Amino acid sequence: MLLEDAGAAGEAADRMDPEPGGRDSRPFSCAHCVAACYEHGGPHPHPGGGPHQLPHCPRLLRSRGSHQHHWPAALQRGPALVQRHHTILELSKGDVPLVAGCYRAGARKATSRLVARRDRASGYCHRPPRSTSLMSQGLSPNLQHLETSATIAISQEAKRRRAAGEDVIDLGAGEPDFPTPSIPADAGVRAIREGKTHYPANEGILELRAAAAKHLSLLSGGRPVNADHVVISNGSKQSLFNVCFSLFGPGDVVAIPAPAWVSYPQIVHLTRARPVLVPGDPEWSLKVGVRDLERVVPGAQGLILCSPCNPTGGVYTHAEIKAIAQWAVERKVWVITDEIYRRIHYGPGPAPSFLDLPDELLERVVVIYGVSKAYAMTGWRIGIALAPGKIAKAMAALQSHTTTGANHPAQFAAAAALGDERVEQDVMRMVAEFRKRRDLVVGRFRRDLPGVEFVDPLGAFYFFFRVDSLGGSSGTEFCTRLITESGVALVPGSAFGDDRYVRLSYAAATGDIERALEKIVGFAKKLGD
Structure with missing residues (x-):
């Protein structure tokens, strides 16, 4: 049966947190980094809220040891800016350095790890976004990396x-500029008029979970999909939040192929895990392969993959997906595959999916789906997650203490969208x-x-x-x-x-x-x- 319990959801794995200064800790000048940072605006976020980015410093990337610097006072724009240092850590035998941005706020270490590949013309060494002194603002340190989308x-x-x-x-x-199709819209209105406005089943109403299971089954050639493993939430973003909180925690590393949707790193940060951006290959539609993952994040506990991809529009082939799934099984990596755009595909049929693979490759896979994009239902806020049984139960339990299920009338609208062939x-x-x-x-x-x-x-x-x-x-x-x-x-x-x-x-x-x-x-x- 598809996506049965994988067990060992909380397995401990190797942590990628080596100490700086090992092997070769010869320091070198920060002049290149400071000059580059000054040229690109200093240690502050770009307008629009995206993470600040720093051009590759050849000397920095060639270092095998520890490199530290603190921003000069002239570059500290505002009293709330927390001083930082960069430590270059080599994770594997390949020439793949990791830029670990740490925020000097007492002994607290930042949890983000952002990766740069030297052997690709990526042009940028990504640093974490600025973190201000949130404690002085009365805010929780849980939000130290949080930024508006x-x-x-x-x-x-x-x-x-x-x-x-x-x-x-x-x-x-x-979001699509089209109106919601009339059939799901009418179903939602009808649900309101019929009084279906009370608390819903926490994991989602049976009508929608069954419709989602059948729909996903048909998209993947009729393979069996268990409705008991489907969890409905208030949008696929909450589905991602639920699964990340169910699987990851402090010390875990989650790989995210980059460019990546803005919310993936933010959600991972909220779990206290570390998001690692794995730069995609410009000659391969900015996608990543097993070799990239193995070289950059050999000890990762999770991978978030989006295909078709936001923001690039790139699509992973069946062979590419299968190779990543095999790697995940061998390495015991959880794969969260965001397939919200699967129906918006310009090739034949829906885009390739992890659900096209044999069951033995799906034991550590969670599929994220929804009605927002293909059905023009962004405002209805319905997300769908298909997960192994134990993970689905954990996600539902978490949701019982946050939103107590998804919007009740909207679930009937989504069930009509997925279950009515006319749509x-x-x-x-x-x-x-x-x-x-x-x-x-x-x-x-x-x-x-x-x-x-x-x-x-x-x-x-x-x-x-x-x-x-x-x-x-x-x-x-x-x-x-x-x-x-x-x-x-x-x-x-x-x-x-x-x-x-x-x-x-x-x-x-x-x-x-x-x-x-x-x-x-x-x-x-x-x-x-």
């Missing part, structure tokens, strides 16, 4: 400018429209900006393009100037772990996309002159 911040900024009378085209939002026609029409918009964006870039690199989007509704070739611009600078000078809102790559890039969402009206492209092309050409 950059994607939400961009949309709010676009709305603010519109309210002030500016003409702003918002291509930053990650599939609406989904197919929306995906066809997304495909046309994708072709419009890709065609315009290829024609008018042939020197700009981008990831070929095979799924989701995002276009991820590189801007550092445009007059040395960073993604943050590009987006800040673009909204100010041209009235187009995009999301800088700093929000996703790589500020050389910018994300454009084509989940907008075609007319707005065409107007925005005209402005983006003109602005990019001006930067490149």
